[in-house]
Amino acid sequence: MQLLDAWYVVALSSAVVADRPTAVQFHGQNFVLWRDTDGQVGVLPDRCPHKGASLSSGSIRNGQISCGYHGWCFGRHGQCSSIPAQHTGEPMPHRAQTRAIPAREAYGFVWIWWARDPLASLENLPPLPEVGPLPEDADPTWRHLEGEVVWQANWLRVLEAFMDLTHAPFVHSGSFGAMAADQLMPEEHWVRGDSLYERVLAPRDRHYRADQGRGLRAWFNSDAKESPDDTSAGAGVQHIQLWLANVSLVRVVFGDFQISLCTAHVPMADGQTRNLWRHFRSFLRTPLADGNARGRVDRFMAEDQRVVETLTPLHPDLEGRGDLLLASDAMTLGLRKLLREKRSAGLLL
Incomplete structure (x- = not known):
């Protein structure tokens, strides 16, 4: 069963780092997560549109995911920015792109929007669920x-x-x-x-x-003791x-x-x-x-x-x-x- 038009958590924020891609399986499909130069999380299908290689088996170059097979590079919006084997000045093929999955971060998690229609406009997405109350990570009392x-x-x-x-x-x-x-x-x-x-x-x-x-x-x-009169x-x-x-x-x-x-x-x-x-x-x-x-x-x-x-x-x-x-x-x-x-x-x- 899949719930559509919904925000799902798919990863811990701490698991998505700047220097390597992260593979995630979700609803039977494979995705790659990484961070660009601004620290924003990108989420793409874990398949290069060139010959189908796993993008999560590649590397990060200048904040973009680079396919380990032929070096094609993709930004977090799904566009291909570089094809090393292509002649200089040759236009980028129209199909040299992949579908980007909308992603957000909150509460220490990475969330993605799982759309009923992946081709529909995703500009005005609903807000993330308001999970809580939760302590802030930097709160010294927790x-x-x-x-x-x-x-x-x-x-x-x-x-x-x-x-x-x-x-x-x-x-x-x-x-x-x-x-x-x-x-x-x-x-x-x-x-x-x-x-x-x-x-x-x-x-x-x-x-x-x-x-x-x-x-x-x-x-x-002082932090561990309990008083016999402690009502808690x-x-x-x-x-x-x-x-x-x-x-x-x-x-x-x-x-x-x-x-x-x-x-x-x-x-x-x-x-x-x-x-x-x-x-x-x-x-x-x-x-x-x-x-x-x-x-x-x-x-x-x-x-x-x-x-x-x-x-x-x-x-x-x-x-x-x-x-x-x-x-x-x-x-x-x-x-x-x-x-x-x-x-x-x-x-x-």
Whole structure:
């Protein structure tokens, strides 16, 4: 399934650098990403129109992508600027160009506009989704990490998993879900435009901060300690939000103890999804705690992955004939209704 006329995240901004091209698979197609001399991201199909060589196997020359086969150079708008084998003064062939994909950067990600009609005018595109709240990367009161993991599952199945509340006590029983009640009902839920949100009261994993601070307390005691009278040690609040096409945000708030996990679920092929994640924490901001924090995210992802990769059929049941959904599945119900509306409008294929 593909959602059309939508902004998708396809890469972490940090992964697209100035000195080499980056290959990305998206909806079964291959693209090349790079930065020009102004630092702007270019996105083109990963195929040179000359003889079909992979542009991502080439190099960057003066801010342009250069094909490694015959050296043809392309700017980020898709035009060919140089054909080394061409005679000096000879006009550039009309077909010496390729289709540029509109790209933007925000929230630490690279986004592309996936158009229903690639030949239509793309001058007045809608704005990017307003993802957040998220800390600024330079905010000294937060520490952030990035990573990625590929799941063998359809991207819409993965989207649903990141919005699902009631699996936590079972899928994550060996980690943060051990403190969760079997019945987790949203305190608030809404669908606005292409975004879905729910808020739930969440029990605190009392071992989390202690584990992150283990071995570091002697140096960072002021940042790691908890007072017995700290009211944040009880129930907290978990905020879950999704922005179509493919970004989710989970925020866990226990007073000064806050974690945000923003994830882009990139559809690679029909049964393969690349999860690009950015993790923020408000405590133990020393780099020495990064290994533990990264291990926590990896474990959380792996717990979900083991289950989501078993789901059948490959695509979610938009009609509701095969799944038995309950009131606690409010976010899943809301997403599937929204997808049915997109399908009726010709925007979901």
